[in-house]
Amino acid sequence: MRNGFLTGMLMFASISSISAQKEDSVMTGTLDEVVVRSSYKRTCSLNTVQHVDVLEKTFFREHFTGNLTQTLGHIPGVHSMDIGAGFSKPMIRGMGFSRISVIENGIKQEGQQWGADHGLEMDAFGVGRVTVRKGPSSLLYGSDAMGGAIEITQIPPPSENQWLGEVDLLGKSVNGTLGASLMVGCKKGGWFSKFRFSEQHFGDYHVPTDTVVYLTQRLPIEGEKLKNTAGLERDASWYVDYRKGRYQANVAVSDAYQKVGFFSGAHGIPDAAQLKDDGNSRDIDLPYSTVNHLKLTAHQQYGWGRTFGYLDLGFQNNHREEWSLFHTHYGTQTPPETNPNKELEFSLNTFSSSLKIRNFSHDNWEHTSGCDFQYQENEIGGYSFLLPEYDRLMCGLLWLSTWKPTSKLSFSGGIRYDHGRLNIAAYQDIYLAAYLSGQGYGGDVLESYRWRSYAVERDFGDFSGSLGCVWNPVASTLFKMNVGRSFRLPGANELASNGMHHGTFRHEQGNASLATEQGWQLDISYTYECNGLYFMLTPFGSWFSNYIYLKPTGEWSILPHTGQIYRYTEAQVTFVGLEMEFSVNFLRHFTYKVDGEYVRSRNLDEHIPLPFSPPASMCNSVAWQKKYFRIYAEWQGVMAQHEESRNEESTPGYNLWNMGATFNIPISKTELELTLSAQNILDNRYYNHLSFYRKMEIPEPGRNFQLLIKVPFKIKKK
Amino acid sequence: MKTSLKILNLCLLAVSFYAFSSCDDDKNDGDVTKPIINLEEPAEGDTLKIGAGIHFEMELSDDEMLKSYKVDIHSNFDGHVHSESLKVASGTVDFTYNHSWDVSGKKNTHIHHHEIVIPVDATPGKYHLMVYCTDEAGNESYIARNVVLSTEVEDDHDE
Structure with a gap:
């Protein structure tokens, strides 16, 4: 059933918070948390026709890197496209950029989809719960979620009145990261509020090589450190939640700031000097980049009888x-x-709103209807040019229904219509025009090169839909199947760009007549979970009638x-693939x-x-756990x-060995949570096929030791 | 219920095998192999004489069919910082060159010419010389050379 979308998530979040209320979420030991977590996971899984991965505390603790996207890259089917250590963007099942949506607190996050060197701006310390939805999700989130969606939601507030908080400290050896985060929260009556501030500083990162080859020239990497890849990140957020009877509301304000240097070689032809x-x-x-992302979201919900209404607003x-x-x-x-x-x-600037109504009036039926609205406009500056000014208006109407003929079987389907209007301004490069006429060019040639962006005004409208079933014949087995149709609006760069991209050094040219990208996908998911044995298999296949790529x-080009010249072109494209996972508990304390x-x-x-097809990969791990102590070793092939x-270059395969240990030390009334990990223990030199630095033959970071300390605290109020 | 589960498992296996086997059906028959540029002259770090034709010599080859090559020369006066303030105000002009030649219909070719003439008013200094080559399918390779333009150079190339 398709009600796993945000409003559903919030419903279940509140349900699972009831079950969590017996224990205290901060003070509970690992075992109790597993109970709470699996029930949330299970509820979420049973109510979604697509395979979903629900990630919580344990996962984030073991795979924490200070960068959310890189952490998510540990899920099969999800990859992180990196620009050094600072910026990363997510990729799901081979699709990235504007084909993946990230949704936090019900509002679609803007900012990571523009190009190869833009990351996802989010405080990794403050992420509570993440649901990864692989496959078409444009039914739920509109145009840009055609390849999948990453939903970030808040952990429900504690039940008892209290002050709570945590201090996190992070240290990494590979680039000398020092990071800290402080969270303070207060729960009183219907009110819950929390504030978080995080800061990270890192230096140039270590690569296990002393030369790189770029543009057929050998460049020295002095001290095995990639010069000018240092950076800093500073994030602050404030969240207020109010609940009374059947009314719930929350408001969140957050600001994420990053300043990260670019390897000098990444811009222009580098000189050894x-x-x-x-x-x-x-x-x-220089060169460096600064990114600031300010976000305000407000959520409200109310229930009348068997009907619930939800309203989300965002800026x-x-x-x-x-x-x-x-x-x-x-x-x-x-x-x-x-x-x-x-x-x-x-x-x-992006303004978003979403209104949804859910109804449970009929015993076996559940209906949801809603509308979404988004408006964005931009301004540009600087002595160079990358993206044109544009404004975009999107409206969507959706209807979802779920039918449960028996307690073991449910069918869900939905349809959505989106209308988008994109208005792109022309941009003329007078210096380029002067240069070209100086070179003796004129007439049509000059005319076709002087415009870095063409004026384009387009209206798009398209349907998304899906139909699927969840079958749970016995408690241990879950079978899902879903067929979905999704679409995506072409972006401003795909429609109107014309000229050299400063990052890729290619003359990239848009095509104003591109249609909406349309695709069909079939998803199957099978999971078996019984007595410490877990097995999951998720094959999928998709077909796109007009996938847009740079051809x-x-x-x-005379530039x-x-x-x-690379031109955005439509092509018929298919994807096939699968993810699998198997785990077994043995000898009481071991897990493979x-x-x-x-x-x-x-x-x-x-x-x-x-381009950018993720390579096949496999990860084996063995863990030993006893009470508050857990140690693991991992082999990633x-x-x-x-x-x-x-x-595009082919990329050789590689093996990585990682190890780690987590232990909790009880100190007075709290527990110190320590996580010590080592990545790439053998200091192997390897390349990430999806990295922005790949084409410059810059290897990925070398051996890293990392220490994460978390000190949660809590003072009960009367 | 047991039987239906077994059927289900079998179906899943079948689907996943199909997914894998279907991948092997459609082999990569599109050409993704880049042409090879073997640029003999000018060599890295060469000094080129202002007012003369550049001695240009290279081998091009491709596994399928070559299409075209292009030569791009532009200044690199201060580590690729082409700013106005650095321009020499002595009546010289930054030399820029951008020209392409058709080599379609061949798998290998030897290029030798002196067509690229550096005008007498070219500003002396560090330059980049880049050679790009494409094949019929759009595979592209390139090579970058650091060269110096100077009025004082002995023409030591034997033709």
Whole structure:
């Protein structure tokens, strides 16, 4: 049943909070938490026709990296596309960018979908509960969730009046990360409020190599540290929850700020001179990027009889700047008087709202209807150009129904219509025009190059739908099947861009006549869980009639420093793959777990794979646990990726060995939670096929030791 | 119930096997192999004479069919910082060059010419010389060379 969407989540969150109320969520030992967690997980799983992964405390504790996306990359089928240690964006089943939606507190997070070098801006310390939905989710979240959705929700407030809080400390050896987070909360009567502040500082990260080869030139990596990859992150958030009778409301305000340096080689052709060690591995030099994400969300719900209403409102501002020493290829351009080194500035305002009504009037039926609305507009600045100014209006109407003929079987289906209007402003590069006319170009050629963005005004409308069933013949077995249709609106860059992308060094060209991307997907999920044995298998296949990708055209660009023109083009595409997971408890205290994933994409028009196809991988782990102590060893095997698209490198396979231990030390009235872990113990040199740095032959970070200390505290009130 | 479970398991196995086996059916028949550029002249760090034609010599090859190659030359006066303030105000002009040649219909070719002429008013200094080559399918390779443009250079190339 499709009611696993946000409102449903909140319902179940409140149900599971009732079961959690017997124990105290902060003080409870590991065993009690498992009980609470599996019941939430199970409720969530039973009520969703797609396979969902529900992640909570234990998972986050063992896989914490200070970066939420990298943590999520440990789930089979989910990958993290990284730009060094700072920015990461999620990828699900081979789809990333604007094909994945991240939803926090019911509002879609903006900011990670624009391009290869933009990450997900979120405080990893403050994440309570994450539900990962693999496969088409545009029925629930609209256009951009066609490849999957990551839902971040709050842990329900404690039941008793109290002050509570926690202090987290994080240290990492690979880039000298020092991080800390403080949370203070108060529960009194119907009110619950919490405040969190987190800060992380990190230096240049260690790579197990002393040279990289870029543009056929060997560049030195002095001290095995990737110069200027240092950065900092500062996040603050405030959350207030009020509940009385059948009324519930919450308001959240958060701000996430990041300043991260780019490896000098990532921008322009690097010179060996630029890569000289400046003696300080923690300074952030040019080029660097700053990102600020401010978000306000408000949620309200009320129940009348067997009907519930939910209203969500949100406002977000994404402000991104890239600073790089003034440079131009066109002699007539002079540095701006103010902020001469500000290369790019992008500020996006997004207003969102969502209204949903759920009704349980008939015994076996449940209906949900709703409408979503989103408006966004942006402003740009800087001496260079990346994305045009645009505004976008989206409205969606949806209807979902669930029918439960028996307690063991349920069917869910839904339909949604979205309408979008995109209005993109033209942008003319006068310096480029002057340069080209100086080179003797004129007429049509000049006209086609001087516009970095074309004016495009388009209206799009499309349906999403899905039909699926959940069958739970016996308590141990769960079978799900779902067929879904999803769509996505082309983005501003796909429709209107024209010119060199400053990060990829390609002349990228939009196509104003692109249609909405449409796809069908079939999902099957089977899980078996009984007496410490767990097995899961989730095969899937999808077909897209017009998947949009950047196609090399074979036409030379006349822009300096570029090869051929890459144009956004539609193609028929299929994806097939599966994830599997198996775990077994043995000898009382041991657990063995293996999970694996495989996805294969095919561009049926060109008979080649799509770019950025994740390689097949497998992870084996053995853990030993006794009371408050747990130790684990992990072997991660990633196969070579020879499924490369045109002008993409194949990437060799690799093996990683990780280890870790978690233990809780009771101190007075609380418990100190310690997590010590080591990643890439053998300091292997390997490449991530999905990394932005892959094409520069920059390996992934080397050996890392990490210590995470969490001190929860609580003072009961009368 | 037991039987239906067994059937279910069998169905699942069948589906997953199908998913795997169907992958092997559609083999990669699209060309993803890049052409190979073997640029002999100019070599890395070469000094090129202003006012003369560049001695340009290379081998191109592709497993299927070559299409075209392009030469791009632009200044690199201060570690790729092309700012106005650095321009020499002595009546010289930053040399920029962007030209492509058709080599379609061939799998291998040897290129040798002196067509790229550096004008006499070109600003001396550090430059980047880049060669791009594409094949019929759109596979592209490139090579970058650091070169120096100078008025004082002995033409030591034997033609």
